[in-house]
Amino acid sequence: MEKYRANLLMCAGTGCVASGTPKVRDALKAELEKRGLADEIKIVLTGCNGFCAEGPVMLVYPEEIFYQKLTVEDIPTLVEEHFLKGRPYEKLMFKDVEKKHAIPLMNDIPFFKHQVLRVLRNKGLIDPDSLDEYIARDGYLAAAKALKEMTPQDIIKTIKDSGLRGRGGAGFPTGLKWEFASKSQADQKYMLCNGDEGDPGAFMDRSVMESDPHSVIEGMIIGAKAIGASKGVIYVRAEYPLAVQRLQRAIDMCNESGLLGENILDSGFTFDLEIYLGAGAFVCGEETALMRSIEGQRGMPRPRPPFPAHKGLWDKPSVLNNVETLAQIAPTILNGAEWYRALGTEKSAGTKVFAITGDIKNVGLVEVPMGIPLRTIIYDIGGGINKKKKKFKSVQMGGPSGGCIPEQLLDIPVTYEDVVKTGAIMGSGGMVVMDEDTCMVSTAKFFLEFTADESCGKCTPCRVGTKVMLDMLTDITEGRGKDGDIETLEDLSRDIIGTSLCGLGQTAPNPVLSTIRYFRHEYESHIKDHWCQAGICSKLCSFHIVEELCKGCGACLRGCPQQAVVGEKKKPHRIIQELCIQCRTCYDACKFGSIEIKPAIRQEKTALAAKDEGGK
Amino acid sequence: MARLTLDDLKKIKEKQKSTFTLREGGYRAKITVHMGTCGIAAGARDIMTALMDEISLGKVEDVITTTSGCAGLCAREPMVTVEIMNKPPVKYGDLTDAKIREIFKEHIMGGTPVDKYALVIGSETTY
Numbered sequence: 033m034e035k036y037r038a039n040l041l042m043c044a045g046t047g048c049v050a051s052g053t054p055k056v057r058d059a060l061k062a063e064l065e066k067r068g069l070a071d072e073i074k075i076v077l078t079g080c081n082g083f084c085a086e087g088p089v090m091l092v093y094p095e096e097i098f099y100q101k102l103t104v105e106d107i108p109t110l111v112e113e114h115f116l117k118g119r120p121y122e123k124l125m126f127k128d129v130e131k132k133h134a135i136p137l138m139n140d141i142p143f144f145k146h147q148v149l150r151v152l153r154n155k156g157l158i159d160p161d162s163l164d165e166y167i168a169r170d171g172y173l174a175a176a177k178a179l180k181e182m183t184p185q186d187i188i189k190t191i192k193d194s195g196l197r198g199r200g201g202a203g204f205p206t207g208l209k210w211e212f213a214s215k216s217q218a219d220q221k222y223m224l225c226n227g228d229e230g231d232p233g234a235f236m237d238r239s240v241m242e243s244d245p246h247s248v249i250e251g252m253i254i255g256a257k258a259i260g261a262s263k264g265v266i267y268v269r270a271e272y273p274l275a276v277q278r279l280q281r282a283i284d285m286c287n288e289s290g291l292l293g294e295n296i297l298d299s300g301f302t303f304d305l306e307i308y309l310g311a312g313a314f315v316c317g318e319e320t321a322l323m324r325s326i327e328g329q330r331g332m333p334r335p336r337p338p339f340p341a342h343k344g345l346w347d348k349p350s351v352l353n354n355v356e357t358l359a360q361i362a363p364t365i366l367n368g369a370e371w372y373r374a375l376g377t378e379k380s381a382g383t384k385v386f387a388i389t390g391d392i393k394n395v396g397l398v399e400v401p402m403g404i405p406l407r408t409i410i411y412d413i414g415g416g417i418n419k420k421k422k423k424f425k426s427v428q429m430g431g432p433s434g435g436c437i438p439e440q441l442l443d444i445p446v447t448y449e450d451v452v453k454t455g456a457i458m459g460s461g462g463m464v465v466m467d468e469d470t471c472m473v474s475t476a477k478f479f480l481e482f483t484a485d486e487s488c489g490k491c492t493p494c495r496v497g498t499k500v501m502l503d504m505l506t507d508i509t510e511g512r513g514k515d516g517d518i519e520t521l522e523d524l525s526r527d528i529i530g531t532s533l534c535g536l537g538q539t540a541p542n543p544v545l546s547t548i549r550y551f552r553h554e555y556e557s558h559i560k561d562h563w564c565q566a567g568i569c570s571k572l573c574s575f576h577i578v579e580e581l582c583k584g585c586g587a588c589l590r591g592c593p594q595q596a597v598v599g600e601k602k603k604p605h606r607i608i609q610e611l612c613i614q615c616r617t618c619y620d621a622c623k624f625g626s627i628e629i630k631p632a633i634r635q636e637k638t639a640l641a642a643k644d645e646g647g648k
Numbered sequence: 649m650a651r652l653t654l655d656d657l658k659k660i661k662e663k664q665k666s667t668f669t670l671r672e673g674g675y676r677a678k679i680t681v682h683m684g685t686c687g688i689a690a691g692a693r694d695i696m697t698a699l700m701d702e703i704s705l706g707k708v709e710d711v712i713t714t715t716s717g718c719a720g721l722c723a724r725e726p727m728v729t730v731e732i733m734n735k736p737p738v739k740y741g742d743l744t745d746a747k748i749r750e751i752f753k754e755h756i757m758g759g760t761p762v763d764k765y766a767l768v769i770g771s772e773t774t775y
């Protein structure tokens with residue numbers, strides 16, 4: 033077998049591919065060949081490394097040196113310095129923001145240091161298209177153990193004892209789900225995987241499918257044995273082409289090598305697995321809608337009971353597990369329930385993967401033990417707010433079904449129970465961080481626009497209710513809000529939550545409720561004062577230059593698309609309100625914080641101002 | 649691809665061991681070839697090639713090689729530093745293809761430093 037002295041693991045997740053991995057890889061390959069190093073140094077393309085903000089990224093083994101933001105131009109120097117002369121190339125290393133020095137080793141970088149990898153155990157460490165590399169990391173040993181040494185009851189007991197809860201959002205105990213399906217009597221049962229990740233800003237499942245497809249397949253084989261299913265389907269959205277491609281390749285390899293199909297690993301167990309492409313409707317992430325979609329019908333939920341464990345796909349007993357849930361099955365079977373419980377809390381065991389995005393420095397994918405404070409995730413791992421002078425305002429958890437958590441609650445431990453208490457939900461793990469320039473009414477409106485659009489229309493509370501709420505929010509953000517609107521929104525929310533058919537409607541008002549709960553003053557200020565203090569709702573704000581703070585640098589003047597800013601160099605500038613369209617360009621351009629956001633100027637005031645102008 | 653059995657899984661895992669020793673750590677010995685301008689000019693590339701060859705031929709799983717810059721003693725290049733875990737590192741100088749192969753057999757595989765080529769024992773470790 034060929035031997036290499038170094039392995040270069042380049043991230044080929046969707047983020048890094050978009051920021052240039054393929055070109056950099058080609059340049060690197062050519063340079064290594066040119067320098068005669070191609071036989072000694074191997075390039076491996078891996079799945080998502082997680083640190084998407086710094087892509088394209090590469091990890092050099094054995095030194096474990098982390099390089100980021102690679103460009104084709106840097107490659108010749110990098111190869112000469114590091115791989116030829118053995119001097120790690122500082123320019124491409126991660127830089128500590130405060131101390132300004134380079135951090136060469138991956139595990140010294142704060143983003144990685146606080147993480148514990150279980151679901152993402154193979155991320156950036158193996159080639160997702162190599163079955164051998166997955167096996168080298170104990171792959172399919174758990175499937176062998178489950179198929180050859182364990183009864184379905186043994187498997188279910190291990191998963192129940194581990195305390196693993198479904199990672200799709202609701203947090204239902206996985207072992208219990210399997211037990212229900214296992215007790216159902218039927219000639220055919222189905223083991224299904226939910227890869228229909230739909231929350232805006234969430235990409236945990238995509239990353240797992242892309243970087244470690246076999247971990248999902250292995251989890252499904254074990255689940256199939258536990259419930260007695262001989263057929264399985266992975267439901268993935270068609271917008272994830274790379275995930276689909278890697279999963280399909282992994283399934284093909286398993287079929288060829290007897291890890292899927294008849295008599296797996298000579299155990300006598302048979303399991304066939306296929307992929308079904310979803311067309312991207314958000315509601316198809318709901319289990320009954322997903323199953324209808326696989327049946328070829330329009331993806332719409334139906335009332336439960338009967339639960340899928342009794343009547344699921346094609347009316348046969350079925351289990352649907354989330355990608356992240358399934359990826360944790362194999363190590364739990366191999367290491368036991370106690371190992372699993374060793375991390376996390378009593379009721380929320382294990383780890384959780386979060387996709388951090390928004391106004392945060394380290395955008396990316398992280399896995400942490402449950403129970404750690406939310407603050408640790410946002411400040412120690414995420415690096416805090418990405419703009420220097422801005423303050424943290426809120427973090428949105430759980431996507432369109434979740435809610436916004438304010439600054440004063442950042443010390444809560446991240447567990448299913450504690451997050452629910454704040455009015456948000458754990459959800460699938462999306463975390464959108466927002467700074468003080470965010471308008472919370474607009475944020476609630478954004479999520480409601482999404483759910484109103486994605487509502488399948490089957491039940492009235494969701495179809496009509498979300499639309500009525502959205503209209504009210506639109507009115508509030510455009511200056512047509514009335515006294516009593518906040519109370520009506522609260523009432524409507526309760527009704528929609530109480531009477532909707534499926535999880536989509538039952539959770540859709542959450543973003544509105546949680547923003548009213550913590551940022552009621554913003555709603556009031558929008559309605560009563562016609563004042564969007566963040567300056568986002570253009571009809572409810574006006575921009576003014578504070579003379580004492582203005583240095584007359586002209587940054588706002590140059591940026592203004594309306595030529596509404598006037599003033600001489602080095603003298604305080606002024607905004608002509610009649611021309612201003614509230615586009616915020618001046619506000620974002622000003623380095624001295626000299627632009628003030630005031631309530632909207634009402635018609636009569638504008639007339640006065642015009643008169644004033646005329647007088648001068 | 650043939651159908652796999654449990655034994656096959658274990659065999660594949662064993663076969664991949666050296667790759668993952670490189671990525672996950674847990675190696676027994678590390679050889680650093682000093683590749684400053686001086687080292688390269690004096691023939692450090694041949695030393696690296698010889699080492700890679702020995703590792704391949706002997707199917708050695710737990711030894712890794714790496715490169716570093718000039719060790720500061722340019723007159724004695726090509727040089728390598730051999731570090732066996734929990735033992736003091738040994739620097740060798742004035743190496744040739746034959747010498748490094750001898751060092752590989754005696755010191756890295758056999759555990760006995762080759763005194764006649766050694767420059768110094770017990771400098772800084774890098775693991």
